[in-house]
Amino acid sequence: MPLVVQLRSAVCLLGRFPALAGVDLDVAEGEVVLLSGANGAGKTTLLRLVAGLAPLHSGTATVLGHDLAEDREGARPAIGLFGHQTFCYDDLTVRENLRFAARSVRKPVEAADTALERVGLQAQAGVEHARLSAGQRRRLALAVALAREPRLLLLDEPHAGLDAEGRAVLDAVVRTAPADGRTVLLASHELDIGRALAGREAVVAGGRVVRGGLLATSDSVPRTEKEGAGAR
């Protein structure tokens, strides 16, 4: 499988603080990789680096064929980031925000409507973002990522703030990602759920990937592939 993400000794400084202090990570197309680690380990910065939102200060990073040292913006339209914020405008409705997200990456408005249905927010389609509950905003944030029809889905603590139904929708999105042609990087503290969804785990500590390997409990990797686990 071709590599979607390839990081070598990647360093990202936030001010003078090395939020990433030399990350090595390979993610192949169609993989679901769990990033685990304590608070402040660098998981969110790692996702932002891959998304092209955080700068690469040294090392090499290639995402979807784009060298981030030369071109931080090239891969962005093919990436969906579901993080702590919705990237939405308070005064626009759910549908308007989703359609703007889809059209801004040259996707048809039908992609927005499909994402809306997938997260179950049809009843709130005409409601302004500012009037949504916290849980509805989380679903909208997921829909914004899906409306972009991304090849690479970056999920940062995605289960936080979602109710049982929302979690089921999210889990279905992750489980069907390989079949949908998507690669997923999932940062989570909820290790049981994350390990059940991911095919491989990379443990982040002190701004580095300190350990990695295939997961025996994953739904997304056939049992035979898990044997002989070992990963960069």
Place this chain on the structure above:
Amino acid sequence: MSLWREVWLVAGKDLRIEARSRVVLYQILPFGALVLLLFAFALDPSRGLLPRVAPGLFWIAVLLAALLAVSRAFAIEQQNDARDGLRMSGLDSSALFLGKFTAIALELLVLEVFLGVGVAVLYDVEVGSVAVLVLSALAATAGVAATGTLYGVLAAGLRVRETLVPVLLLPVVAPVMLGATRAWEAGLGGVASDGWPWVGLLALFAALYTGMGMLAFGPLLEES
């Protein structure tokens, strides 16, 4: 998607937000009207001074209100990290600049029509050359919107942006203020032909800053 479709996507989004939030209607227009009214009180209409200084007062009111419009245009991008959403989009940075520019310019034109009526009512001015007035207003509006968009994104990521935007912007738009005031003096009862060189200067200023904005907006958005 063509550049102009992308421009309209961004401008339409900003204008829809303004139409719904009504910040322009309920805050920026009344602010501009209050500035005109306060000048009228301060300069005492009975002394006959107001018609002579009306062009300068009009453009001061427009510029002060424009500061609010520019701040507002970038404040909405701070909501829910929407600015990162813009960065993640595949939209051309020139289109992002021109979209923001278009929305601010249209809001300023509405403001100018509103304040123009206010000047006519409060300051008792006579209209000489409508062409000079309209074309100089269009060029000055483009200049203010272009500089506002450029300096607005420059200050967007800073915690002190509300206070920094006026400090950065007002010295830069001083030539616009001067040119527009002179052009309007010519258009309001003066010699109309005296206004055309100022219209040309305003158009040149607008073109210069629009070009600079199209080039610089992307890097500034990344670094702000």
